[in-house]
Amino acid sequence: MKIKNQIKLSILTMPENVPLARVTVAAFASQLEFNLDELEDIKVAVSEAVTNCLVHGYSNDRNRTVNIVCSIYDNTLEIIVEDEGVGITDVSKALQPAFSTDPERMGLGFTFMQSFMDNLEVRSEISKGTRVTMTKRPQQDLAAAASEEN
Numbered sequence: 001m002k003i004k005n006q007i008k009l010s011i012l013t014m015p016e017n018v019p020l021a022r023v024t025v026a027a028f029a030s031q032l033e034f035n036l037d038e039l040e041d042i043k044v045a046v047s048e049a050v051t052n053c054l055v056h057g058y059s060n061d062r063n064r065t066v067n068i069v070c071s072i073y074d075n076t077l078e079i080i081v082e083d084e085g086v087g088i089t090d091v092s093k094a095l096q097p098a099f100s101t102d103p104e105r106m107g108l109g110f111t112f113m114q115s116f117m118d119n120l121e122v123r124s125e126i127s128k129g130t131r132v133t134m135t136k137r138p139q140q141d142l143a144a145a146a147s148e149e150n
């Protein structure tokens with residue numbers, strides 16, 4: 001698939017950079033025909049993915065890096081959020097609603113990412129890091145494609 005546009009964002013792991021990442025990705029996403037609700041969904045998904053890198057991947061170390069790559073392929077937005085942190089022992093368990101390794105947290109981050117985006121893929125290796133890939137296509141396009149098929 002041909003890339004129509006792409007940005008790469010590399011942030012230090014300070015919590016104050018999370019809103020920046022969220023807004024930057026949403027501004028990039030608005031090049032597609034996402035409505036405001038969909039842009040909000042994208043913001044939540046990015047926040048959850050980046051926060052996971054800070055909190056879980058790097059145990060709140062403020063001096064590490066999270067890389068975010070956003071691409072537009074055809075009419076689809078792809079967001080990759082990647083850390084080089086501790087990794088996830090059991091990805092399928094981590095994806096379950098209400099599962100958290102931190103008793104203070106709700107364990108709903110991946111559930112939000114899954115429900116707000118069209119697709120979520122998590123690859124992780126212990127001590128090497130975690131890569132979350134999410135895609136979403138504007139609802140408007142999906143509806144148009146469906147009506148063309150009928």
Ligand SMILES: Nc1ncnc2c1ncn2[C@@H]1O[C@H](COP(=O)(O)OP(=O)(O)O)[C@@H](O)[C@H]1O
Nearest residue numbers: 052053056057094100101105106107108109110
């Ligand atoms: N980037 C990451 N690096 C290491 N572990 C992670 C990462 N992202 C998620 N996890 C693991 O997956 C679990 C579930 O994540 P999530 O659904 O966001 O819930 P929560 O953040 O509330 O624990 C986390 O508790 C953590 O153990």
Ligand SMILES: [Mg+2]
Nearest residue numbers: 048052109110
């Ligand atoms: Mg989380």
